[in-house]
Amino acid sequence: MTTSLLPHSFDVLLVEDNPGDVLMAREAFADERIGGNLHVVNDGDEALAFLRHEEPFADMPNADLVLLDLNLPRRSGIEVLAEIKADERLRRIPVVMLTTSDAAEDIERSYQLHANAYVTKAVDFDRFVDDVRSIDDFFVTVVRLPQR
DSSP states (O other), X not given: OOOOOSSXXXXXXXXXXXXHHHHHHXXXXXXXXXXXXXXXXXXXXXXXXXXXXXXXXXXXXXXXXXXXXXXXSSSOHHHHHHHHHHOTTTTTSOEEEEESOOOHHHHXXXXXXXXXXXXXXOSSHHHHHHHHHHHHHIIIIISOOOOO
């Protein structure tokens, strides 16, 4: 079992509108080898409200990591990423683009906007779980993140 060296629980915000992908992520986080608490929102506006502690997310914890899909309703993942990285209070939060797109322009644009990583979603459940586990392991146990 992976143990976190962090003094607090690790909170991950998944921004995903596909119910199947949300289900796979929830199942991945239910795996005892994945640490952290998974919070899910379904569109870009909800993501920013969650991160900024606006209603109805005023009592939610600070996110330690954001897993962000590109194709979202109301506000795209690229727009959300740009707002996160432009906001002095939010820009320290690592953002991993977790999307089905492997288009070179999406990858380039994400890194131009300071995404911390770009991962193409696996459609196979076992590979998806492995990818999420790798992301979790890297950000929870390998790297040092700033204090909240």
